[in-house]
Amino acid sequence: MDSEDFPTSTAGAERAGYRNQLAIADTFSRSATSGYLYLIGAVAAILASDMHAAYPVAAGALLASFLLLALVRQSMRPPAADGDGGAWVRRYTGVMALSALLWGGMQVWILLDDYFPAPVRTLSLFGTIAYATVFAHLYTTILRIAVAGIAAIFLPPLIVLWTMPGLHMLAAAFGLYGGYLVFAMLRSRRDYLKQLDLHEALREQRDRYARLSRTDALTGLANRRHFAAKLDAAIAQPGTDVALLLLDIDHFKAINDAHGHVAGDAALKAVAERLRIAFGDHDAVLARIGGEEFGVVLKGAVAAGALSQAERIRHALAGDPLICDGRSLPVTVSIGAGLYDPVRHADGDAFYRAVDLALYAAKARGRNRVQPAAGATGQETAAEGA
Numbered sequence: 430m431d432s433e434d435f436p437t438s439t440a441g442a443e444r445a446g447y448r449n450q451l452a453i454a455d456t457f458s459r460s461a462t463s464g465y466l467y468l469i470g471a472v473a474a475i476l477a478s479d480m481h482a483a484y485p486v487a488a489g490a491l492l493a494s495f496l497l498l499a500l501v502r503q504s505m506r507p508p509a510a511d512g513d514g515g516a517w518v519r520r521y522t523g524v525m526a527l528s529a530l531l532w533g534g535m536q537v538w539i540l541l542d543d544y545f546p547a548p549v550r551t552l553s554l555f556g557t558i559a560y561a562t563v564f565a566h567l568y569t570t571i572l573r574i575a576v577a578g579i580a581a582i583f584l585p586p587l588i589v590l591w592t593m594p595g596l597h598m599l600a601a602a603f604g605l606y607g608g609y610l611v612f613a614m615l616r617s618r619r620d621y622l623k624q625l626d627l628h629e630a631l632r633e634q635r636d637r638y639a640r641l642s643r644t645d646a647l648t649g650l651a652n653r654r655h656f657a658a659k660l661d662a663a664i665a666q667p668g669t670d671v672a673l674l675l676l677d678i679d680h681f682k683a684i685n686d687a688h689g690h691v692a693g694d695a696a697l698k699a700v701a702e703r704l705r706i707a708f709g710d711h712d713a714v715l716a717r718i719g720g721e722e723f724g725v726v727l728k729g730a731v732a733a734g735a736l737s738q739a740e741r742i743r744h745a746l747a748g749d750p751l752i753c754d755g756r757s758l759p760v761t762v763s764i765g766a767g768l769y770d771p772v773r774h775a776d777g778d779a780f781y782r783a784v785d786l787a788l789y790a791a792k793a794r795g796r797n798r799v800q801p802a803a804g805a806t807g808q809e810t811a812a813e814g815a
């Protein structure tokens with residue numbers, strides 16, 4: 430879709446895409462059934478002038494065309510979010526402009542053919558003014574539709590009125606109203622863009638809150654609630670291996686006591702960064718469960734090797750002190766690790782509890798070690814003091 434159709438206050442394809450989608454949806458909801466208004470107008474003009482008796486073929490063709498265009502318009506549902514919005518806008522603009530042009534043409538005929546009495550001319554001119562006004566006030570969701578519609582409806586009768594003897598005053602009044610329509614169209618467009626901005630700000634705020642509600646503020650990892658939901662979702666996928674690692678920093682209180690809470694926070698952030706480095710390339714969910722405890726969900730092939738993955742991160746942390754604000758902080762972690770087994774674990778909670786017990790056991794058995802959950806595959810890989 431052409432970007433000038435939907436100017437944005439800030440750049441960004443995703444943002445523009447959202448605005449385009451909104452504009453398309455709004456256009457359709459405002460105009461899908463209004464093609465029938467032309468049909469009603471045409472029926473009124475034909476009945477008021479007995480045109481069906483004098484010009485039966487033309488009257489039938491007009492009614493059939495208005496009906497067809499109204500039906501086509503109503504059936505043109507907007508594309509899905511990933512569909513071709515630009516093509517839809519072009520087609521929809523074409524259908525709306527064609528309907529407007531047909532009305533404009535009928536209006537010209539009514540003005541030029543002496544067959545039509547004055548009241549019918551007046552009636553049809555009212556219709557022309559009404560339809561053009563709708564374009565100026567409602568269809569500015571997509572500016573080219575409003576411009577094309579007003580031009581197609583309004584210009585043909587305006588030009589004809591201007592050339593008709595004795596109707597210059599009427600043509601001038603008509604022209605003045607046309608000027609007002611351009612003004613109204615631009616104002617309506619401005620209001621609509623403001624409405625889009627508001628929509629967008631609300632959406633961004635909603636997304637921001639949703640993100641915050643999933644994230645641990647200190648480390649930027651998932652929080653406990655989101656982690657639990659991700660674990661449930663992972664084990665609900667049939668045929669996918671799922672492993673859980675629960676890591677707890679050993680004697681973390683001593684870091685706080687020795688270096689202060691701020692340094693403790695920095696250490697937590699540094700551990701989170703080490704987890705990102707260690708598991709960033711894997712299909713993994715990383716979380717700070719609370720305090721100095723972290724969780725990792727591993728999925729797929731890497732899950733089967735959960736114990737060696739746990740050992741790898743334990744070893745990496747023990748062998749390479751954290752660097753926080755230029756200060757070297759040696760840390761070790763105790764890790765509970767388990768592979769989800771639907772026979773042994775009733776649900777995500779039961780799985781989590783089993784791995785949590787393994788973490789407790791790792792602490793009880795001396796810390797700085799990996800403890801497999803009961804029933805987990807693989808060998809225990811205690812590595813105290815490594």
Ligand SMILES: Nc1nc2c(ncn2[C@@H]2O[C@H](COP(=O)(O)OP(=O)(O)OP(=O)(O)O)[C@@H](O)[C@H]2O)c(=O)[nH]1
Nearest residue numbers: 677678679680681682683685690691693694720721
């Ligand atoms: N800096 C900082 N400290 C925290 C945070 N959350 C919890 N703590 C501290 O983490 C420490 C946890 O202490 P404990 O539960 O005794 O555990 P530990 O000292 O790590 O000992 P073990 O787990 O048994 O090895 C406490 O001193 C808490 O105040 C936090 O967000 N920031």
